[in-house]
Amino acid sequence: MTLRDLKPGEAGVVASIGTKGAMKRRIMDMGVTPGTQIRVIKVAPLGDPIEVNIRGYELSLRKEEADQILINK
Amino acid sequence: MSIKIALAGNPNCGKTTLFNELTGAKQHVGNWPGVTVDKKEGVYKGDKEVTILDLPGTYSLSPYSAEEIIARDYIVKEKPDVVINIVDGTSMERNLYLTLQIIETQIPMVVAVNMMDEVENRGDQIDCSHLSRLFGVPVVPITARSKKGVKELMNAAIDTAKKKLRPNRLNVFDQxxxxxxxxxxxxxxxxxxxxxxxxxxxxxxxxxxxxxxxxxxxxxxxxxxxxxxxxxxxGDTEAKIADLRYIMIADIVKHAVKKKAKGHVETKSDRIDKILTNRVLALPIFAVIMYLMFSITFSETFLWVIPGPGVWLQTVVCDFWDGPLTDAIMGFLEGAGASEWALSLVGDGVLAGLGGVISFLPQILILFLLMSFLEDSGYMARVAFVMDKLFRKFGLSGKSFIPLLMGFGCSVPAMMATRTLESEKDRRMTLMITPFMSCGAKLPIYLMFAATLFPSGNRTLLLFSIYFLGMAVAVIAGIILSKTMFKGEPSNFIMELPQYRIPTLRSVLIHGWEKVKGFAIKAGTVIFASTVLIWFLSRFTFTLQYLPEEEMERSIIAQIGQALRFLFIPLGFGNDWRPVVGTITGFIAKENIVSTFGVLFHAAEGVADAAAEGSAAIPGVAEVFTPVTAYAYMAFNLLCMPCFAAVGAMKKELGSVKWTLKAAGFQMITAYVVALLINLIGSGITALF
Structure with a gap:
């Protein structure tokens, strides 16, 4: 499953990042690396993007980006 | 010995607060060459030999954003004497990622662990001496907002620069x-x-x-x-390296940071956020905040009772400038026996030109006091979060909403507000389409035409349609630009939602002052020079004979209008040269179109002023325009290059002449195409009936 499949309040552990290149780099730079705990906080009022908590801070990303982050629940 | 210090850190780590604390208002804000990213420099208050440079906030030194390239090029190539790396003590893991990369450059550095007040309030502890031993450089706990530890930090930084103390190389990588x-x-x-x-x-x-x-x-x-x-x-060394850095950081944090609470604790910031980005409440709250912001800056009355601060302050400044000051200077010149053209040069050229610059300052100041409050408090990031889905469809960012909305007041501060957009593509695109939002100065044009050509028509409908046209063109232009000129530029929304914090008054004031000063200097010259040029063109013949205002039809500008009018025949208003001259004088300020019509159509005294409010028609204008060509003319002036003040602001924000020309050219072409379509379709419909 991917980060996109998690509902607000649910948590999981990052398994791997599906994409390549600049986007992968940016996702990892922000601390989303394999083995890290990640928790979905909320979805924006218009349904996208989402807000997650990782490494003790709040990060927002679009659903299409969340789709690239594979999760082990 | 002079020392160069660079401040590096994540966005929202308190870097700018520290910079303001260290330099006070003595800062110089420019652009990094070729990009629209602020370059802030200043002199340390405690020692004039020490200069401080505020690098753009970055999460990493990878070369994927303009900010990251600037920060790393500066550190690696310019080699400051010492880098102060500011880390947010409440979010050590992510912040240390940049620290490890700065250590890799082996530049002398000092680490400042900021927000120590919040860390202590949470009951957490950070062992700075452990970090210091590990990194081999000073690690100083500070609270930039209350200046705590700032003096110690600077002493450590100056000392490190003098000793050229390099950080330890860490064993980050695997075999x-x-x-x-x-x-x-x-x-x-x-x-x-x-x-x-x-x-x-x-x-x-x-x-x-x-x-x-x-x-x-x-x-x-x-x-x-x-x-x-x-x-x-x-299969991926790049990902592996990022991973290894974070593994190292996890180990460092395990030893150096002691959290009181295990797991996630709800902070005050989290509770505020639950309301501000609530599924139901987010949009209404956002609408109220935007309404207040617009109203404080641009409305005549604020909350229907008291005078709007922005407009009130502007009136005070302009009344003084146009009244006592101009009278005094003109009186003095007349007394000294100055010739008629010299009086006009000073009065209609120089003083009007400078007045044009000054009239914008109050609203810029007020808008930016508000903007910097929103930005520093953390709300701006939520604006992007809430609006992103809607604006992404037009190829823009959620934060584009604020400049576009402010564009209905005045393009000048609106364009300056694009600085809060993260990506350069979003900034440029927003700058190009902001003038399509019909600003306050364009309203008199519509009112004049409403009174002159649509006296029996529904005025509200006419005004609504033209404002709507502007917005529709902006949306279409956004879609077209993102698929052509900005095609393939990466867009992502992977960003931090920082903790809500109450900004310091000092930071807000410095920011407001900076914007006013920056506009006056950077845009002021463009506005002033072009105003004087248009004055010259409208008051002299080709033989350099000076003309009184009533004889503008003999001026150079009238000849230019004659020469250019053929271009506008397809748009329906090229049969006469006067509308063309109106458009040109409109570049000084769009409302000038009405007063120019007053002069060129020889309207009786006071008629043009009344026409600007929609309460009188200018005789003769109805013979030159039909309702269709009048609408095409309004659309053209709405969409074409904005006034010189806005062009000046655009140039300041785009940071390059090339891009400014591109933007102005794009606006001109858009205006031409839209006006042409209106004329063709409108004439077609009229012919049918």
Whole structure:
């Protein structure tokens, strides 16, 4: 499953990042690396993007980006 | 001995607060060459020999955003005497990621652990001496907002710069990556020392900019080494390195940071956020905040009772400028026996030109006091979060909403508000379409035409349709631009939602002052010079004979209008030269179109003023325009290049003449195409009935 499949309040552990290149780099730079705990906080009022908590801070990303982050629940 | 200090850190780590604290209002804000990113420099208040540069906030030194390239180029190439790396004590893990990368450059550095007040309030502890031993450089706890620890930090930084104290190299990488770095170093025979190792690390990371500096032979060898290393790193050395850095950080944090509470604790910021980005309440709250912001800056009355602060202040400033000041200067010149043209030069050229610049300052100040409050409090990031889905469809960012909305008041402060957009593409695109939002100065044009050509028509409907036209064109232009001029530019929304914090008054005031000063200097010259030029063109003949205002039809500008009017025949208003001259004088300020019509159509005194409010028609205008061509003319002036003040602001924000010309050209073409369509379709419909 991917980060996109998690509902607000649910948590999981990052398994791997599906994409390549600049986007992968940016996702990892922000601390989303394999083995890290990640928790979905909320979805924006218009349904996208989402807000997650990782490494003790709040990060927002679009659903299409969340789709690239594979999760082990 | 003079010392150069650079401040580096994540966005929202309190870097700007510290910079303001260290330099006070004595700062110089410019642009980094070729990009629209602020370059802030200042002199340390405690020692004039120490200059401080505020690098753009970045999460990393990878070369994917303009900010990151600037920050790393400065550190690696300009080599400041010391880098102060500010880390947010409440979010050590993510912040130390940049720290590790700065350590890789082996530049002398000091680490400032900021927000210690919040850390202590949470009951957490950070062992700075442990970090200091590990990094081999001073690590100083500070609270920039209350100046706590700032003096100690600066002493440590100056001391580190004098000793040229380099940080320890940390054992971040595993055997495989370390071997690859060592092998790449052997290939890089043309650079020495610290820079060689740094370049080798970057090459193993797959850094394209560093790879671009290699010779073909070197590149072949490096590619082979990296490909071999990738085989033992799950196929991706770049990801592996990011991963290894975070593994190291997790280990550091385990030893140096003691959290009181295990797991996630709800902070005050979290509770505020639950309301501000609530599914139901987010949009209404946002609408109220935007309404207040617009109303405080641009409305005549604020909350229907008291005078709007922005407009009130503007009136005070303009009344003084146009009244006592102008009277005094003109009186003095008349007394000294100045000739008629000299009086006009000073009165209608110089004083009007400077007045044009000054009239914008109050609203810029007020808007930016509000903007910097929103930005520093953390709400701006939520604006992007809430609006992103809607604006992404038009190729823009959620934060574009604020400049576009402010555009209905005045394009000048609106364009300056684009600085809060993260990506350069979003900034440029927003700058190009902001003038399509019909600003306050364009309203008199519509009112004049409403009174002159649509006396029996529904005025509200007419005004609504033209405002709507502007918005529709902005949306279409956004879609077209993102698929053409800005095609393929990466867009992502992977950003931090910072903690809500109450900004310091000092930061808000410095920011407001900076914007006013920046506009007056950067845009002021463009506005002033162009105002004087138009004055000259409208008051002189080709033989340099001076003309009184009533004889504008003999002026150079009238000849230009004659020459250019053929271009506008397809748009329906090229049969007469006067509308063309109106458009040109409109570049000084759009409402000038009405007063120019008053002069050129020889309207009786006071008629043009009444026409600007929609309460009188200018005789003769109805013979030149039909309702269709009048509408085409309104649309053209709405969409074409904005006034010189806005062009000045646009140039300041775009940071380049080339881009400014591109933007103005784009607006001109858009205006032409839309006006042409209106004329063709409108004439077609009229012919049918």
């Amino acid at each position: 495989n990556i370390s071997n690859a770095i060592a092998k790449v170093e052997e290939v890089l025979t043309d650079v020495q020392g610290e820079e060689r190792t740094w370049r080798a690390i970057k090459l193993v990371e797959g850094d394209e900019i560093v790879a671009g500096t290699l010779s073909a032979a070197q590149k072949e060898k490096v590619d082979a080494i990296v490909a071999e290393a990738a085989k033992h790193a799950d």
